[in-house]
Amino acid sequence: MPITNPTAHPTDRIDRIKACASGRWREIFVRLGMPETHFLRPNKSCPLCGGRDRFTFFANEADGGWLCRRCGHGDGIELVRRFCSASFPQTLEKLETVLGLPHPNERYSRRRFDLKSARQAEEARLAALAEVWERAQRLCVPVAHTETNPALRYLKSRGLGECDRSTELRWLADEPYWETDEKTGRPVKVASYPVMLARATDEAGRLVALHRTYLTAAGEKAPVSAAKKMSAGAMGNALVRLFPASNLLCLSEGIETALSVHMLTGLPAWSVISLSGFKRFDAVPVGLEKLLIYGDNDASFSGAAGAYELATRLRAKYPHLAVEVRIPTRVGEDWNDVWQRERLSLGR
Incomplete structure (x- = not known):
């Protein structure tokens, strides 16, 4: 009979699911009932709200990242939770079943998660x-x-x-x-x-x-x-750490955006690679005194929302860290657009 395992940690389950799901999220979504057409190209209909031309699945992101201009954004676990109208524990169980992983509340399981094989695969x-x-x-x-x-x-x-x-x-x-x-x-x-x-x-x-x-x-x-x-x-916590951090650091989404921020400010800049990277960021360097978060000014407000969400979380966790958010003034622009105008005005 299944029993609750008091030693199971939710974070261990999440890490294990994400490791096994990496590169397989499209397959997982389809197996859970979402039409594959949502995930083949950008700007498709949303599996959550049904809206046309507003949903994008980031196939190159390991955590199954997605964005809907109405529903917001999240990782693969969040999309499954919302699509299935399930609680978070129920969502983890659904994913474990699809991936063939044992549930932590099972005393015995026919499927054993081979940690040694997973470690060898990761090393390779x-x-x-x-x-x-x-x-x-x-x-x-x-x-x-x-x-x-x-x-x-x-x-x-x-x-x-x-x-x-x-x-x-x-x-x-x-x-x-x-x-x-x-x-x-x-x-x-x-x-x-x-x-x-x-x-x-x-x-x-x-x-x-x-x-x-x-x-x-x-x-x-x-x-x-x-x-x-x-x-x-x-x-x-992997990031593209383009230039070594000092006591100041700039953070932005894309790589070219971070390079543009560096050109604008002369300060070290890192890229979190994509919008979902703002959710992952928790690697504040030792000795950092001030973090400047450069968000995109998307028409959907998703870039600004992600930047301010990160700022809120970091201020709560690191009360002595000065955090600022900077967003381009023009709707639809990122910081490369700003830099292009600035360099032209400087004749560069």
Whole structure:
């Protein structure tokens, strides 16, 4: 007979579910009754409110991140909870069942979660990422090569040609691009493109994930359905720490946005990679005195909401940390838009 296990910790269950669900969220949503069409492309109808052209599933995010311009945003667990109208414990049980994980209130289980195998798989994943990063080239190259380097040409087109100093950016001349076949569900190589890499690390500086921006030789985004992709795997507190923090630090969503903030302020800036990264952020560096959160001014207010939500949480947890939120004044703009106007006014 099932019994309650007093030693089970909710955070352990959540971490285990996220580790097993990474890269499988679309499959999970479909198995729980959500039509797959919601998750194939951006700006589809929402599985929660049904509204057209307002829902986006971030397939390259390990935690199943999503955004609806009416319902808000969250991770895969939150989408399942709301779709199934379930309590949080019930949601965890549903996900454990789909993933084949034992429930913590089961004394015996036919399915044992093999921690050793999971650990070995994670070590293999990280080793593969490290191999890609090691063979990639630094962006710092002689000025004469700037015009032939797709990654530098891309940054220059965004007004960020001086940001090659970041050690967290590299590039590869030829990287395969994969998409999931809608009929078979299997990955298919579409083509190969130059790619700009950004390294996401944890608090100890260890590589956790790689963000890829697929490009053309001319330095434009590649003509694919998702030119920006994050490698699969649990993110934890992984961020793209573009420049070493001092007693001041700027935080923003996207990588180019963080680089733009750096150009505007001259201060160290980190990227949380996406809006859901604001929810994950809890890695305040030792010695930090002031954190400036740069949110996007989305028409849906989601960027500002995420920035202020993070500020509220950090002020409560770190009462001695000065926290400010900054949002572009124009609706629909991010901080790269602001920097582009500023550099033009300066003649740069």
